[in-house]
Amino acid sequence: MARRRRSVMSEELKVELAKELGFYNTVQQQGWGGIRAKDAGNMVKRAIEMAEQAAAKNSQ
Numbered sequence: 350m351a352r353r354r355r356s357v358m359s360e361e362l363k364v365e366l367a368k369e370l371g372f373y374n375t376v377q378q379q380g381w382g383g384i385r386a387k388d389a390g391n392m393v394k395r396a397i398e399m400a401e402q403a404a405a406k407n408s409q
Contacts (some may be wrong), residue, residue: 355370357397362396363381363392364376366392366395366396367384367388367392370388370392370395372384372385372388372392376387
């Protein structure tokens with residue numbers, strides 16, 4: 350039996366990232382399970398970059 354993991358990213362952030370990275374059409378047509386592993390990795394990488402930028406801005 351597969352367990353579903355609770356998402357760390359909000360749905361809004363995931364949609365924003367998918368649009369920015371150019372695979373939102375796939376999400377609309379096939380759902381999140383339809384994206385490539387590479388796209389998912391790029392999405393996580395971009396979310397980390399955004400978090401690091403926000404942390405650097407807040408520490409100034």
